[in-house]
Amino acid sequence: MSCFGYCNDCGEIHELPSALAIPHCHDLMAQLSAHKRIDFDVPLALADPRLSTHILYSNMRGRMFGILVCEDVSGNEVILRAFSSRHNGVWNVKGWVPPLVxxxxxxxxxxxxxxxxxxxxxxxxxxxxxxxxxxxxxxxxxxxxxxxxxxxxxxYTFHNFKEESRSLEEAFQLKKGIPVGTGDCCAPKLLNYAAKNHLKPLSIAEFFWGKETASGHRTEGSFYASCEEKCQPILGFMLCGVNKLLHS
Ligand SMILES: [Zn+2]
Ligand SMILES: [Zn+2]
CATH class of the missing domain: 1.10.287 (Helix Hairpins)
Structure with a gap:
C-alpha cells in the first residue's frame, strides 16, 4: 500500500492499492522521456517553454508525478495525472489535475x-x-x-468520498504544526479532483522524475509512498468513504 492515512472519524487506516496504476505510470514516464515536456498533448509548435522537463534536471532537481485510476458513474475507466506542487512556477496545465487552491x-x-x-x-x-x-x-x-x-x-478545501469537505486545519489528523505545502503533493490533488467530480478511485501510484534529490533518497523512475509528513495526516480524511465505494 503506497497511499494511506489514519482516519480519526472511523478510527481506522484507509488505503488505496497501487498495482493498477503502475503501468500507467510507466506510460507517463515514456511520454516524459520522449517529449521532454509536460504539455506533450499539444503539438511541439504550441509547446510552452516553461513546461519543458529541463528544470527537473537543474539544481532545482526532480519532482513527484502521480496517476490515479478511476471509474466514472457509467463504469468507464478514467486516468488522472498530477505533478506535485508547481512545475517551473506553473500551477495549472491542461491534461493535469488542478491544485486545491x-x-x-x-x-x-x-x-x-x-x-x-x-x-x-x-x-x-x-x-x-x-x-x-x-x-x-x-x-x-x-x-x-x-x-x-x-x-x-x-x-485550501479538502474533499472526501462521503461528500464531505473540510479546511486544512480540520482535515489534518495530527495535533501538530501543518507543514508548508500540505495539499500540494500528487495524492491530495488527484483524490480531491476525483471526489469533486464523482469519480471512484481504484488505484494510485506516485513516482519521482528528474535529477535525484540531494540526499539521493529519490531517484528517477522509482515509486514512493505518499509522504509521511504532509500527506499521511490528510489522507485519512481524504480517503474516507473510498473503501465503501470499492466494495459497492
Ligand atoms: Zn506528500
Ligand atoms: Zn474514515
Whole structure:
C-alpha cells in the first residue's frame, strides 16, 4: 500500500492499492522521456517553454508525478495525472489535475504578505544584531509570517468520498504544526479532483522524475509512498468513504 492515512472519524487506516496504476505510470514516464515536456498533448509548435522537463534536471532537481485510476458513474475507466506542487512556477496545465487552491487567490495573498514582511526585513537589517529592538522585530516578523501562512492554509478545501469537505486545519489528523505545502503533493490533488467530480478511485501510484534529490533518497523512475509528513495526516480524511465505494 503506497497511499494511506489514519482516519480519526472511523478510527481506522484507509488505503488505496497501487498495482493498477503502475503501468500507467510507466506510460507517463515514456511520454516524459520522449517529449521532454509536460504539455506533450499539444503539438511541439504550441509547446510552452516553461513546461519543458529541463528544470527537473537543474539544481532545482526532480519532482513527484502521480496517476490515479478511476471509474466514472457509467463504469468507464478514467486516468488522472498530477505533478506535485508547481512545475517551473506553473500551477495549472491542461491534461493535469488542478491544485486545491485558486492560484490567483494564492498569489495575491503571498503578495499582500510580502508587503508586510519586506519592510520588517529591511528594518531588521539596519538594527544592531542581538539588540533588544532587533529581537523584538524578529519576533514581530515571525508572528506576521505565521499569520500569512494561516491565510494561505485557509485557501485550501479538502474533499472526501462521503461528500464531505473540510479546511486544512480540520482535515489534518495530527495535533501538530501543518507543514508548508500540505495539499500540494500528487495524492491530495488527484483524490480531491476525483471526489469533486464523482469519480471512484481504484488505484494510485506516485513516482519521482528528474535529477535525484540531494540526499539521493529519490531517484528517477522509482515509486514512493505518499509522504509521511504532509500527506499521511490528510489522507485519512481524504480517503474516507473510498473503501465503501470499492466494495459497492
Ligand atoms: Zn506528500
Ligand atoms: Zn474514515
Amino acid at each position: 485558486d492560484e490567483h487567490a494564492f498569489v495575491a495573498e503571498v503578495e499582500r504578505g510580502n508587503l508586510d514582511i519586506h519592510p520588517l526585513t529591511d528594518l531588521i537589517a539596519t538594527l544592531p544584531k542581538e539588540s533588544k529592538e532587533w529581537y523584538s522585530k524578529l519576533a514581530e516578523r515571525r508572528l506576521v509570517s505565521h499569520g500569512i501562512l494561516a491565510k494561505l492554509n485557509a485557501l
